[in-house]
Amino acid sequence: MVQAQSEAETALKEVQNLLETQRQLIKSGKLAADFTYRLDGYENELNKLKTKWQNTKNIAENSEYYEIAQEEFNQVTRDAGELKSRIQEQIPSPEENKIETLPTTWANIQPDTVYQTKACMLVSFSNKQIIFATTKDRDGNHLRAIDKGEVPPQGHQGLVRSEEPGFDFKSKVLSKKVSHYRFHGKMIDGVLHFPGKVTNKK
Structure with a gap:
């Protein structure tokens, strides 16, 4: 139930x-x-x-x-x-729409540029977020999770609700290499922006 x-x-x-x-x-x-x-x-x-x-x-x-x-x-x-x-x-x-689709690698992400995901969400990333992700998420698992959109909180890879004050969503991946990280984003004028807030579940 x-x-x-x-x-x-x-x-x-x-x-x-x-x-x-x-x-x-x-x-x-x-x-x-x-x-x-x-x-x-x-x-x-x-x-x-x-x-x-x-x-x-x-x-x-x-x-x-x-x-x-x-x-x-x-x-x-x-x-x-x-x-x-x-x-x-x-x-x-x-x-x-004249909006770029979300790239599959962090190397192709430009700071503060709005992208459209497969889930038809608009997202953007700060330079701080990109730098961290380039080092810790080289395979782009978090990008794929963000691209997928919101999912149920248990047993799924994608976006789930963030428990951090002032944030709306966080990325959740199931890959063992980066599964303990969560990238947190906040909705700003219809765009889910990731300013570089990262939590570690270890």
Whole structure:
């Protein structure tokens, strides 16, 4: 039950982040303004799913409805995934947006340059973050995790919620070489920026 609830919540957050990114692209002139009306419709759909998630969370407190609640959470996850796919299909490619795709190596990352990930998030990195990653993440595991986007916190490689004050996400990798490091990023005007905050889980 807890896992189903967490996965549904993560799926909803992924859609929310995607919508926030697209609104930032419109604001910066890198996405046509007439895309706004579509975003409004997607936002309404997302809000309905959020309400369904909250209602399911409420009934989940009663063990009598355990199976029903679990299926409802699973349905929210599926619906959120379908909504995310529909939004992504409508988004112009990074080339059309005039935004570079996220490189696969740190050597090709430029400081304070905005990149678009496969998860359609906008990200940027400080020089401090790049220097550290070039030394400690030579295989680009953290870049691949960031590129993947938000994932459930347990047993997955990608972005998970940061516990550090003032930060929103952190990269999580499963590679033994660098798995104890976490790169922390904060949302600034729709861009997930990594200023160089690193924690060590050793």
